[in-house]
Amino acid sequence: MTELASHLPTTKDSRVILCMKWGTKYGPEYVNRLYGMVARHLKGDFHFVCLTDNTQGIRPEVQCLPIPSLALPPGIPERGWTKLTTFEANLHGLQGTALFLDVDVVIVGDITPFFEMPGEFLIIHDWKRPWRITGNSSVYRFRLGAHADVLAEFRRDQESVRKRLRNEQAFLSEVVHRQGKLQYWPAEWCASYKYHCIPTWPANYWKTPAIPPQARIVIFHGEVNPPDALEGRRNRKFRFVKPAPWIRDHWRE
Structure with missing residues (x-):
């Protein structure tokens, strides 16, 4: 283009x-x-x-x-x-x-x-x-x-x-x-960061959030947005999440 x-x-x-x-x-x-x-x-x-x-x-x-x-x-x-x-x-x-x-x-x-x-x-x-x-x-x-x-x-x-x-x-x-x-859309195309990327408890304490196979777009809704995900922040108590460094690879100009 x-x-x-x-x-x-x-x-x-x-x-x-x-x-x-x-x-x-x-x-x-x-x-x-x-x-x-x-x-x-x-x-x-x-x-x-x-x-x-x-x-x-x-x-x-x-x-x-x-x-x-x-x-x-x-x-x-x-x-x-x-x-x-x-x-x-x-x-x-x-x-x-x-x-x-x-x-x-x-x-x-x-x-x-x-x-x-x-x-x-x-x-x-x-x-x-x-x-x-x-x-x-x-x-x-x-x-x-x-x-x-x-x-x-x-x-x-x-x-x-x-x-x-x-x-x-x-x-x-x-x-x-x-x-x-x-x-x-086919279910695998649009993944929820909250539901599909963050490992379920208790694995969220030692596993890094991951991009689901075949995902094309990751959707941020609820309490997490891309900068939060990059730093490992959640805006709700007792909901630990590790940083997702792959956000930096994709969320850029």
Whole structure:
């Protein structure tokens, strides 16, 4: 991929990597490292877009665009539902197939197959409760503009939706499943650092967290993020974990 190629106009055949950063929880280094990981692990050209409220410090190869408003009534918090804006009918004029990645994932293998697997909408299946339809929206793929009805339904019924469901991934999974379009990534592609990398007790006291075989993306959710994993920190008492030095090899620009 040539420098700044991600700023070229997209077409219906474009492969778009989409991420989102707002507030102060994640600094620009998360976006910069995500770009670096994608560049190393995705074969061929791609267009990298970050929807953000602060472009400072983000590397020039990344196209930064404003996060669309959810257009909720005044006083209604958008937190927990913001990702639904990726389904705008016209998301800043972007075209093509989008692979959304949370900024705190760590890519450890080839992600080209995420664009090759057939399906209208693909998402991670919930690891802890696999009997539920709910997906984990750390990694999902869709045609840009093809699911504007999801966002429209949320805007129309947001009050009842917020009372009934916890977050956007529950709502998103419910609506797309109802339409018969919900599919899941192969289970081994997206690994949970918390559930699949950290050895079970008591082996966590002497074994180093490891990348599961066939994993392509490691997802950080709950109390651990990449810097914590690198240093062997957990944000819960009595949950010891050894440092994972392989984070440094992958989570870099």
